[in-house]
Amino acid sequence: MSWQINYAIKSIQxxxxxxxxxxxxxxxxxxxxxxxxxxxxxxxxxxxxxxELAMAYHEEFPEMDFLCGYRKECVWSGDAIRYVESRSIGWGSAGTLNSAIGKQSLKTTSHKDYFFSYRLIRQMTSINSLERQFDRVFVMTLVSGKSYRVGMIMEYEPTADAIRTFWDRFGPIDIAWNINPNGNPTLNAIEAGRNLGCKVLKWEDLKSLL
Incomplete structure (x- = not known):
């Protein structure tokens, strides 16, 4: 039995x-x-x-209800998200799986770290189209025609290093959206974003921009 299976079973129990x-x-x-x-x-x-990995799992386990990226560092591509959602397969982290058990259908569950923020964006009438590139990165095109590449930053108080690391890993973004409701980006993070050419924003500021 693999390490992640062993840990998952113990955690659920x-x-x-x-x-x-x-x-x-x-x-x-x-x-x-x-x-x-x-x-x-x-x-x-x-x-x-x-x-490709999601398709391989689905082919091997056609009965699967939920696909869990167990590592904390796991990232989902936009194509993988579209694949599982189009086939009514839930997806997300170990925390997502544990939170959903007994509360909702695993088939309709998505990554809990980004679910509420992405739902907010999807409800904005000023957005004409959305393209999800990763679990935490999307491109939004406004009704006005302007497009922004947005990264969702989970940290409580993002630092300059958090902004630079995100940029290095996922590529240039126009907006670093600090989606954690309990904290605020540091001044160094805002300055780092400015130096890179992106704005570091909380929801109220992002909503105003939209």
Whole structure:
């Protein structure tokens, strides 16, 4: 049994004592709650979930309800997100999986770190189109015709290093959106963004821009 399967089963059993969880085969586990049908989750140790990887998992496990990128560092490509969502397969992190068990259908679950922020953006009538490039990066084109590449920054108080590291990993962005509601970017982060050519914003400032 792989390390991530072992950790996933132990974590689910710890937080959901009423759940029956066992290893099926490969990277698949089965989770059963009282009075509910079993669900199948794939626990991946990949650092990046691509569309090709998601398709391979789906081919191997056509019964899968949820695809979990178990590593904290795991990143999802936009094509992978589109693939699983178009086939009613839930996706996200280990925390997403644990949070959803028993509360909602795993098939409709998406990465909890970015779900609410991305839903806010999707509801804005001033946005004409959205292209999700990664779980935390999207391009929005406004009704006015202007386009912005936006990175969603999860840190409580993003530092200059957080902004520069994001830029290096995901490429140039026009807006670094600090989506954590409990903190604010440091002045050094705002200055680093300015030097790179991007704005570091909280929701109220981003909403005003839209």
């Amino acid at each position: 710890h937080y959901h004592r009423e759940a029956s969880t066992h290893h099926l085969r490969g990277e698949a586990i089965s989770i059963t709650l009282p009075q509910q049908a079993p669900v199948v989750a794939i626990i991946s140790a990949a650092y990046i979930i691509t569309a």
